[in-house]
Amino acid sequence: MTSRAAQELAARAAAGVLQLQVCAECSAVQYPPRDVCRVCLSGALPWRVVPNTGTVLAATEAHASTDPFFRARAPWRIGLVALDCGPQAIVHLAQGCAPRSIVQVSLQLDHEGRAVLVGAPQAQP
Amino acid sequence: MRQGYDGVVLCAPVTVPYERYSQHTAHWWIGTALRELIRAAGLRKSDIDGFCASSFTLGPDTAVGLTQHFGLSPRWLDHIPMGGASAVVALRRAARAVQAGDARVVAVVAGDTNEVGSFGDLLRNFSRFAQDATYPYGAAGPNASFALLTDHYMRRYGATREDFGRICVAQRRNALAVPHAMMKQPLTMEQYLAGRPIADPVTLYDCVMPCAGAEAFLVMREADASALPHARLLATIERHNAFPDDPIQDRGGWAMDRDELWTMAGISPGAVSFLETYDDYPVIVLLQIEDLGFCAKGEAKDLVRANTLTVDGTFPHNTSGGQLSVGQAGAAGGHLGLVEAIRQLTGQTLGGAVPGARLGVVSGFGMINYDRGLCSGAAVLAAQ
Numbered sequence: 001m002t003s004r005a006a007q008e009l010a011a012r013a014a015a016g017v018l019q020l021q022v023c024a025e026c027s028a029v030q031y032p033p034r035d036v037c038r039v040c041l042s043g044a045l046p047w048r049v050v051p052n053t054g055t056v057l058a059a060t061e062a063h064a065s066t067d068p069f070f071r072a073r074a075p076w077r078i079g080l081v082a083l084d085c086g087p088q089a090i091v092h093l094a095q096g097c098a099p100r101s102i103v104q105v106s107l108q109l110d111h112e113g114r115a116v117l118v119g120a121p122q123a124q125p
Numbered sequence: 126m127r128q129g130y131d132g133v134v135l136c137a138p139v140t141v142p143y144e145r146y147s148q149h150t151a152h153w154w155i156g157t158a159l160r161e162l163i164r165a166a167g168l169r170k171s172d173i174d175g176f177c178a179s180s181f182t183l184g185p186d187t188a189v190g191l192t193q194h195f196g197l198s199p200r201w202l203d204h205i206p207m208g209g210a211s212a213v214v215a216l217r218r219a220a221r222a223v224q225a226g227d228a229r230v231v232a233v234v235a236g237d238t239n240e241v242g243s244f245g246d247l248l249r250n251f252s253r254f255a256q257d258a259t260y261p262y263g264a265a266g267p268n269a270s271f272a273l274l275t276d277h278y279m280r281r282y283g284a285t286r287e288d289f290g291r292i293c294v295a296q297r298r299n300a301l302a303v304p305h306a307m308m309k310q311p312l313t314m315e316q317y318l319a320g321r322p323i324a325d326p327v328t329l330y331d332c333v334m335p336c337a338g339a340e341a342f343l344v345m346r347e348a349d350a351s352a353l354p355h356a357r358l359l360a361t362i363e364r365h366n367a368f369p370d371d372p373i374q375d376r377g378g379w380a381m382d383r384d385e386l387w388t389m390a391g392i393s394p395g396a397v398s399f400l401e402t403y404d405d406y407p408v409i410v411l412l413q414i415e416d417l418g419f420c421a422k423g424e425a426k427d428l429v430r431a432n433t434l435t436v437d438g439t440f441p442h443n444t445s446g447g448q449l450s451v452g453q454a455g456a457a458g459g460h461l462g463l464v465e466a467i468r469q470l471t472g473q474t475l476g477g478a479v480p481g482a483r484l485g486v487v488s489g490f491g492m493i494n495y496d497r498g499l500c501s502g503a504a505v506l507a508a509q
Binding site: 001002005009031032033038057058059060061062063064065066069070075076078079082088089090091092110112114116 | 245248254256261262269272277280321325326372
C-alpha cells in the first residue's frame, strides 16, 4: 500500500521523463512524495519535469529479502543517489554504477505497478 | 541553562528473558515485566501512578489499552513510538513528571513479541516513506538501509570490516555470562569475517536477531527509593531529524547536543566507567562513540582498535552483549542498554560487572523512516 502522493508518481511513470513534485512557492524539489513542502510547508506541489542526473553516494547488493520476488533474484542491487535537482533517492541500481559515479535516473513501474526509480550509467553523448 | 534532575532516580531493572519466537502477545510481555517491576520494588500495583509503554507489536492497542488490560489507573500516561531511542526519551519524560509531582512512581516498560513472519509485516508497514520509497527496492529492510550507511562510512573514514568485527566479538564475550542471551557461543574474528553476506558490506554477525522480550525500570523520587538500589540521573539529550541537509547519514543528533550533555552532567567523557550504545548495526556504534565526544569524527575505528571493549577490560561497551548478542526484542531493544546501565550502577548485573562503575552513558538511536535514523538521545547516569 502506497500513499496517494506516491500513486501520483506512478501515474507519471508512463511519461518517459523524470517528474517530481516542485514547490510552487519556494521551488524546492521533493522526494519521497509529500503532501506539504519540506522547506516552506506549502501545500502547492505541482509535478514538474526535473533534471534526471545524480551521483551515487552508496551502493549495496542485498542477499536477503522478506519478499519472494526479490529473494528469487538475489542479490539485488540498490543505491542511494544524490539527485542534481536536490533530494536523495534510493534507486534500483544497474551493474557498473559504483559509488561516486554519475547516473541517469528514470521513473518506471515495477512488477507490482509501483513507481520506482532506476539508476543506470549515463548515456554517452 | 536547563534545570537539573535533582531528586530523580532510576531503580528496579527488569528483563523478561528473551525467546526467539513467542506465542505470547506484546501485552503478555509488557504485563509480565510490570508484574516483575512491582515485585522487585516491593510496591502494590496501585502505587504505579505513571506508566509509559513502547512496543511495535501492540496493535491495535496503545498504552491506553494497556491500562484497562492491566487494571492500572495512572494519572500520567505516555506511549513512545521511537524504537531505539524510546528508552532515553521515556526516561526524559518520566523524570520531569516525577520531578514536577505529576506522578510519583513511573513504570517505563517496553516489550514485543516475535512470531514467524511478524518481522516482514513490520517492514511492510514501518513508515509512509518506507512504504513508498524504500520497501519496493528489494524489501531488504534495515539490512539494506544500514548497508548503504556502512558502505559510505567505510569509504569516507577508512573503517574496515575488522573494526566492526572487534565490536561484535567483544560484545559476544560480554554476552556469554548473560543467561538469556540469544547467542551463547563464543565468536572469533575469523568466524565474524566468514559470516555469510546479507547486504554488502553487512554480513551475518553485523545483524541483530529479532526476538521476543521485555525490559523495564522505575523512575521515582530519591526519597521514595531509599530502600532500593538506585541510580541517579545527571543529564539527557534528545534530537530528531538532525542534520537534514547531510546527503547521507554519517552523524546523528548527539553531535548537535553533546556539549549540553556533558555540561549538564558536569563531567567529561574520560570520566565515564562504561558506555551502552544502540547497536542495531556496528557502524552506528562508531557514530555514537564519535558524536558523543569520546573521540574525534572518523576516529572511532582507532578507539575500537586500542581498547578491549569488554566488561573486564578497557572502554567497557555494551556490557551485557547488546542487541548483537542478546537479541533485538523490538522496542525493548531500545531499553536494553538503559536497563543494563541501571544494573551496572546498582550492583545487580546478570552477567559481568564493570569494576568500580560510577558513571554510565546510555545512547539511543531509532527509526529509519526513509534513508536515515531520525531519533537520537543520550543519558548520563551515576551510582548512588
